[in-house]
Amino acid sequence: MTLASGNWNYPTTVWFGNGRIADLAAACANLGIHNPLFVADKGLDGLEIVERARAVLRTASIQHGYFFEVQGNPTGSNVDAGVAVYRSGNHDGVIAFGGGSAMDAAKCIALIAGQRPELSLWDLEDVGDNWLQADADKIAPIIAVPTTAGTGSEVGRAGVILDERAQLKKIIFHPKMLPAIIISDPELTIGLPANITAWTGVDALVHAVEAYCAPGYHPMADGIAIEAIRMVFSYLPRAVQDGSDLEARGQMLVAASMGATAFQKGLGSIHSVAHVLGARYNTHHGLANAVLLPYGLKQNSSAIEARMQHLCKVLDLPQSGVDGFIAAVLDMRKSFNIPHTLAELGIGKNDAVAIGLAAFDDPSTPSNAKPINATELQALFEAAVDGDMERLS
Numbered sequence: 001m002t003l004a005s006g007n008w009n010y011p012t013t014v015w016f017g018n019g020r021i022a023d024l025a026a027a028c029a030n031l032g033i034h035n036p037l038f039v040a041d042k043g044l045d046g047l048e049i050v051e052r053a054r055a056v057l058r059t060a061s062i063q064h065g066y067f068f069e070v071q072g073n074p075t076g077s078n079v080d081a082g083v084a085v086y087r088s089g090n091h092d093g094v095i096a097f098g099g100g101s102a103m104d105a106a107k108c109i110a111l112i113a114g115q116r117p118e119l120s121l122w123d124l125e126d127v128g129d130n131w132l133q134a135d136a137d138k139i140a141p142i143i144a145v146p147t148t149a150g151t152g153s154e155v156g157r158a159g160v161i162l163d164e165r166a167q168l169k170k171i172i173f174h175p176k177m178l179p180a181i182i183i184s185d186p187e188l189t190i191g192l193p194a195n196i197t198a199w200t201g202v203d204a205l206v207h208a209v210e211a212y213c214a215p216g217y218h219p220m221a222d223g224i225a226i227e228a229i230r231m232v233f234s235y236l237p238r239a240v241q242d243g244s245d246l247e248a249r250g251q252m253l254v255a256a257s258m259g260a261t262a263f264q265k266g267l268g269s270i271h272s273v274a275h276v277l278g279a280r281y282n283t284h285h286g287l288a289n290a291v292l293l294p295y296g297l298k299q300n301s302s303a304i305e306a307r308m309q310h311l312c313k314v315l316d317l318p319q320s321g322v323d324g325f326i327a328a329v330l331d332m333r334k335s336f337n338i339p340h341t342l343a344e345l346g347i348g349k350n351d352a353v354a355i356g357l358a359a360f361d362d363p364s365t366p367s368n369a370k371p372i373n374a375t376e377l378q379a380l381f382e383a384a385v386d387g388d389m390e391r392l393s
Contacts, residue, residue, distance in 0.1 A: 003017070003018060003186065003246055003247045003250045003251075004017070005017025005018065005020065010261075011155050011178065011261055012155060012178050012179060012180065012181070012182060013180065013181045013182065014181075014182045014184055014257070015027070015181065015182065015183050015184065016184040016185075016250070016253075016254070017184075017185065017186075017250075018185065018186055018187050018246060018250070019185065019187060020183050020184065020185040021049075021052060021053050021056060021145065021183060021185045021187070021188060022056055023183060024053055024056045024057060024095070024143070024145070024183060025056050025057060025059070025060035025062055027143045027181045027183060028057070028060075028062055028093065028095075028143065029060075030181065031093060031141040031143065031180050031181065032092075032093075032141070033062075033092055033093030033141055033143070034062070034063070034092055035062075035063045035064060035065075035089070035090060035091050035092050035093075036057075036062070036064045036065075036091060036092070036093040036094060036095045036143070037064065037065045037066070037067055037082070037085060037086045037089060037091040037093070037094050037095070037109070038050075038053070038054065038057075038064050038065065038066040038067070038095045038097060039066075039067045039068075039070065039082060039094055039095065039096055039097065039098075039102055039105060039106035039109060040066075040067075040068050040070065040097040040098045040102045041068065041070040041071070041072070041098050041099065041101050041102040041105075042068055042069065042070065042071065044068065044097070044098050044102070044147070045068040047191070048191075049147060049188045049191065050097065053095075053097060053145065054066070064091075064095070065085060065086075065089040065091055067081070067082045067085045067086075067109075069081050069082070070082070070098075070101055070102050070105040070106075071101065072101055072282065072284060073101065073162050073169070073278045073279070073282055073283075073285070074101045074102075074104055074105040074108075074159075074160075074161055074162065075161065075162045075163075075164050076121055076122070076161055076162065076163055076164060077164065078105050078161075079105055079108045079109055079112065079121055079161060080121075082105060082106070082109040083109050083112055083113045086109055086113040086140075087113055091113075091140070092140065092141075093110075093140050093141045093142070093143070094106050094107075094109055094110040094140050094141070094142050094143070095142075095143045095145065096110075096142055096143065096144045096145065096153075096154070096179065097145045097147065098145075098146075098147050098148070099146070099147060099148035099150065099151065099200065100148070100150060100151025100152075100153040100160075100200075100203075100285065103144055103146065103151070103153035103154060103159075103179075104151075104153050104158075104159035104160050104161060105159065105161070106142065106144075107142055107144075107153070107156075107158075107159045107177045107179070108121060108159040108161055108172050108177075109140075110139060110140040110141070110142045110177070111124065111134065111139050111140075111159075111172065111174055111176075111177055112124070113140060114135070114138030114139065114140060115134055115135060115138055116135070119133060119134065121161065121172060122163060122170065122172075124172050124173065124174060125170045125171065125172060125173075126158060126170075126171040126172065126173035126363060130173075131173050131174045131175070134174050136174070136175075136176050139174065139176040139177070141180050142177070142178075142179040142180060143179060143180065143181050143182075143183065144179035144181075144182045144183070145182075145183045145185070145188065146182070146184060146188075146189075146253060146256070146257075147188045147189055147192070148189065148192060148196065148197075148200045148256075149189060149197075149200055149201055149204060149239070149249070149252035149253045149255065149256040150199070150200025150201060150203040150204050150256050150286050151200070151203060151204075151207075151256065151260065151285070151286075152204065152207060152256045152257050152258075152259050152260020152261070152263075153260065154179055154182045154184070154257060154260075155178070155179075155182070155257045155260050155261050156177070156178065156260055157173060157174065157175050157176075157177045157178045158171050158172060158173040158174075158177060159171070159172045159177065160172075160275070160285075162278070162279055167279050167280060168276075168279050168358060168361075169275040169276070169278055169279045169362075171363050182257070184250075184253050184254070184257070186246050186249040186250035186253055187246065189249045189252075189253065190243060190244055190246075190249065191243070192243065193243075194240050194241075194243060194336075195336075195337070196286075197236075197239050197240050197243065197252075198236070198240045198290070198336035198337075198338060199284055199286035199287040199290055199338070200256070200286045201232060201236040201239065201240070201252055201255075201256075201286075202232075202236070202286060202289060202290035202293065202332075202333070202336070202338065203256075203285060203286030203289050203290070204228065204232055204252070204255050204256040204259040204260075205228075205229060205232040205233075205236070205259070205293070206259075206270055206271070206289040206290070206292075206293055207228075207256075207259035207260055207262065207263045207267070208224075208225040208226075208228035208229045208232070208255075208258070208259040208262055208263075209225070209229060209293070209297075210263065210266070210267045210268040210270055210271060210296075210364075210369075211225045211259070211262035211263040211264075211265045211266060211267065212225035212226060212229070212262070212307060212311070213268060213300065213303070213304045213307055213369040214263075214265045214266030214267065214268060214367045214368070214369065215266075215303075215367070215369065215370075216265060216266070216367075218264075218265040221261075221262045221263075221264060221265035222262075222265070224258050224261055224262040225258075225259065225262035225263075225265075226310075226311065226314060227258060228255045228256075228258035228259045228262060229311060229314070229315070230314055230315060231251050231252070231254065231255035231258070232252070232255050232259075233315055233328070233332070234251070235247075235248040235251040235252050235255065236248075236252060236255075236332075237332070237335065239252050240335075240336055265367070266364070266366075266367025266368075267364035267367055267368075268296065268300070268364055268365075268367060268368035268369055269296050269299065269300070269359070269364070269365065269368045269372055269376075269377060269380055270289055270292045270293055270295075270296035271289065271362070271364040272359040272360070272362040272364045272365045272368070272377060273288075273292055273296075273355065273359045273377060273380060273381050273384075274288035274289045274292055275359070275362050275364065276355050276358045276359050276362065277342070277347065277355075279358075280351065280355070281345075281346075281347055283345060283347070287338070287345070288342075288345075290333060290336075290338045291338065291339055291340070291341065291342055291345065291384060292342075292380070292384050293329055293333075294326045294329050294330060294333075294389060295380055295383050295384045295389055295392060296380060297322055297325065297326050297329070298322070298326065298383075298389045298390075298392045298393065299372075299376065299379070299380050299383075299392040300368065300369040300370055301322040301393070302370065303369040303370035304322060304369050305321050305322055308320075308321050308322045308324070308325045309321050311325055312324045312325055312328075315328065326389075340387050341384060341385060341386065341387040342381070342384045342385045343385050343386070343387070347385060348385065349381075349382055349385050349386075352378050352381055352382050352385075353378060355377075355378065355381050356374040356375060356376075356377040356378025356379075356381060357374045357378075359374070359377040359378075359380075359381070360372075360373060360374035360377055365377070379391070379392065380392065
């Protein structure tokens with residue numbers, strides 16, 4: 001099947017289709033950007049997809065700088081270093097290129113680079129009305145170019161950044177952090193290894209599942225989440241099996257954006273624990289979510305049974321309810337060689353109490369499918385270390 005191209009404007013402007021990176025210069029012109037800072041993570045430095053994107057800028061005689069010092073779990077110091085490069089180069093916009101780490105860091109660079117010197121990144125943590133401290137007119141325009149299908153950061157108004165001193169991941173938020181234009185080009189994801197394809201793809205699944213299970217009435221988010229879940233089950237196995245399957249790659253890019261659009265409704269305990277693991281152990285976020293997913297579903301089963309029954313019907317699964325959906329998740333994970341336990345990632349239970357407490361303070365916790373406390377989050381973590389879902393029943 002030939003993958004369609006198209007433009008749409010929800011929740012922001014999206015230019016989708018194979019080869020759309022050729023429109024990067026047009027995106028800059030559209031936003032009045034004359035000297036962008038190109039931000040990507042270390043692993044992309046020198047790769048063909050980066051050179052292809054930068055060649056578009058050079059052909060259009062667009063002066064630009066570049067910053068590749070973003071690690072897998074981006075830190076406040078990564079953002080500070082990027083801000084210094086942005087300011088020294090007199091840049092007037094940001095191109096966020098790569099996976100969620102690069103996009104989160106890039107959006108935070110765009111947020112803070114033009115602010116008054118005394119305003120720190122942490123002053124804009126997503127707590128209360130902190131975002132009002134920023135001068136919205138000084139936030140640089142952002143073009144997002146995702147090269148993985150997972151976090152959906154391209155449609156987000158926040159960035160998750162590691163506060164190294166506190167050893168906590170913090171969510172930095174401002175409405176104008178939402179990229180003004182997204183270039184969603186499946187061809188840029190072709191070289192993604194199978195394991196990273198799987199980890200990031202299951203991350204998109206967790207976003208959609210937790211959003212769907214979050215309490216409250218938000219039928220638009222629910223509808224988007226259900227379709228994202230269906231798309232992941234349909235296309236992620238194909239993308240993992242054959243990385244050159246452009247239809248599967250493109251549909252996963254869309255599913256990732258949809259999952260992140262849906263989670264404005266909320267996330268939950270899986271993300272709460274995964275954020276702590278990323279801060280403490282530098283665990284890949286998608287992989288942590290993938291391991292934790294069935295355990296979080298099991299612990300929340302009393303609150304989500306009806307929703308899981310509906311999902312099982314949508315997916316035409318042989319079993320119904322929470323156990324039926326978990327069985328499908330376990331089958332998918334096994335086919336992707338994703339570990340069943342955190343112990344297989346080298347994580348033990350020595351810090352279990354502290355992890356439970358930190359997870360309870362995570363912004364994802366209040367929107368969990370049912371009320372949850374630090375002791376229960378500790379139990380979720382310990383069950384995932386041991387591989388014992390039944391204790392969470």
